[in-house]
Amino acid sequence: MAAVRHSLAVDLEGVRFPLPVLAASGCFPAGREHAGLIDVHRLGGVVTRSLTYGPSKGAPTPRVAETPSGIVTSVGAQNAGVREFLVEELPRLAKTGVPVVASIAGSTMEEYLRVASALQSEPGIVALEVYLSARDREHDDLPFYARRDVMADVVGSVSRLSSYPVFAKLPAFVPDVVEAARACVRAGAHGLTLIDAVPAMAIDTRTLRPRLGSALGGLSGPAIKPIAVGAVFRVARALPDVPIMGVGGISTAEDAVEFLLAGAWAVQVGTAALVDPSAPAAIAQGVLGYLKERGFASPADLRHRLRLDPEALA
């Protein structure tokens, strides 16, 4: 029997990552001080925190509350702005050779476009990810994803402007995640990132106050994994040729394999990487172990391995 050659590399229709596990947006340690905790060469890639055009102060504190198997957070896209990122952060990242996916945010359509154009032709960047949970100042502060036409407009405009492939990042709780995904792809998205944190709240019964300064936040961590797997599965069945990055509650290699079986082409790790920055690398190694043990050739191979009874979805 010829030995199977196992490879962990993945190709998302032209966007290539050496390993199938990336650090999710907002959860990658970018500073010099983290050098001892993390080896970027054991990461498939890095998604940056969501970048706005100018500096953004972010949400009021407290910004995190721990809940069963999850955390509710609200950082409010605090960042120093895209130009600061280009000067302070990207060169260091680019030098390591790790593929960088730049996440972009805005409070208007125009801001998304200004951030996207500032990022064009920068070494190191392999794709853009459009964060759609930002609030749209021109439409009653609703999140951009809340209206399919507005969302498609943002994704389409960024895609037309950008020389990089564009991934649209969606929460699971858009009215219909499959239709939302379809609208993004029709507008020009190269791929999808599923899912963003789940809108959530935690209340302190002693003080009668919300536990977050902004009252509402996003739930992440193991608690949301089944929601994310379900979203990936549904979208992957409807759009089998569209690359999907799966994210939500992944903390072990088995979790990652679940996403790959559901139809993800690669995965991202958020909360688990905050608690243990070496988690994405360990998860990638674990995926390799699984492939070897089960005799599968590659992460892409797993996309077609889900055993689904024909009647299951009837």
Place this chain on the structure above:
Amino acid sequence: MRRVRAEILNTRKLGAYHSLTLVAPEIAERARPGQFVSVAMPADRRFVLRRHFSIHQASRRGGWAGTLEFVFDPRGPGTDWLAESKAHQFLDVIGPLGKAFAYPRRLGNCLLVSEEHGSAPIYFLAQELRARGKRVDLIVGASSEDHVFNPIEAKRLSQQIAIVTADGSLGERGRVEDVLVGMLDATGAEVVYAAGSRRMLRAVAELCIERRLPAQVAVEEQMACGLGICQTCVIPVIRKDGSGYDNLRVCADGPVFNPARIFWDRWMGDEPRTLSTPPEGFPVVSAWPR
């Protein structure tokens, strides 16, 4: 910062507090007062995040070389779990984290103010200041006697000491703020350090601004990563030139800050949210006193 699997060498109980001493030379060698460690919790649906504790003691020399001690009172699932831990168990620990207290070069009289578990980093600081020939005076506050952390050690470390408890079970009845002015005057303090509740830290800040005394305080804020990644732990800090404020990370830019630069109204959610610029001539610790 280093991540280690650290063996618990010793556990002890001091009043309401538990103390854990770990074998962690990689961390202990670098640890300075004001810095903290982050401890992983067991895999369990109650826990996602690590827990954070100030370093109370880090021994570089002698029989305890390479050990690290932290102190806590059980008050939730994480601290309850740690309170059950036994010698020879291992903990997953990252540290030392954050910026340490700065030592004054020239000034000699240091008033150190702590409340509840804030005493853990403050006693460590007291010891380091004394080793540098400084005079150390202490104010230690707590809700009740058993929450006054290691009063015997506090007395050993200080020239003059005031102990204050809310119920009067040890020392004077009241709050730290009640004895602050008296102690400042009695000790001729030239520098003030503090760790404890926001209310107390703010009182220290206001008094130090009024008297133009340089001060440093260690603050706590809810943290997700503790490593400077996520920006959940921020507090509003006024810029040196007073032109506005920035949300700085307690875990990486702090936990030690100049209290005159903390935008207290905003941090404590008070109205009106005015930007109170420090008074002219105040050592905004653009230059820490030499």
